[in-house]
Amino acid sequence: QEELAESGGGSVQAGGSLRLSCAASGSASRYKCLGWLRQAPGKDREGVAGIYSADSTTYYDDSVKGRFTISRDNAKNTVYLQMNGLKAEDTAVYYCAAFDETAGGNCATAVRARLLHTWGQGTQVTVSS
Secondary structure: OEEEEEEOOEEEEOOOOEEEEEEEEEHHHHOOEEEEEEEOOOOOOEEEEEEEOOOOOEEEOOOOOOOEEEEEEOOOOEEEEEEOOOOHHHOEEEEEEEEOHHHHOOHHHHHHOOOEEEEOOOEEEEEEO
16 A cells, blocks of 8 residues: 655745645655645646655756755655745645656656656645735
8 A cells, every 4th residue: 555645734824834744655655756746726736846766856846946845854755845935826735746757757757747656635735815
C-alpha cells in the first residue's frame, strides 16, 4: 500500500505564509520525484513544485517562483512546501503527488505535465484579499 498524507493547509490573509507537509508511507516512500499539484475551483489541476531526491533538483511553476520553496527530508520521507507572499489566486486544494520522472524524462517535466504515480487526498488553502 502506498500513501501520501498532506497537512498544514488553512486560511490566511494575502501576504501571509503557510507550510504544507507531506508524509510518504508504504511503497510511496520509494518515489524519487515528489511535489505538489493544486486545483482551484473551476480550473484544471496544475503542477506547482517538485523535488528530485537523488540530487535535490527543484522545479517551480512560474506563478510561484520566488514565493514558494519545496524541500525534502529523505530520512523522514517527508516533503514540505513553504508558501510565502500568498495571493488570493493561490487559493486551491493542494495535493501532494509522486510524479513519474521516467515517463517525463526528468522530474521537472513530469511535474509540469502532471505525469503521476499517485497523489494524496488534498488540503485546502484559502487566501483572502
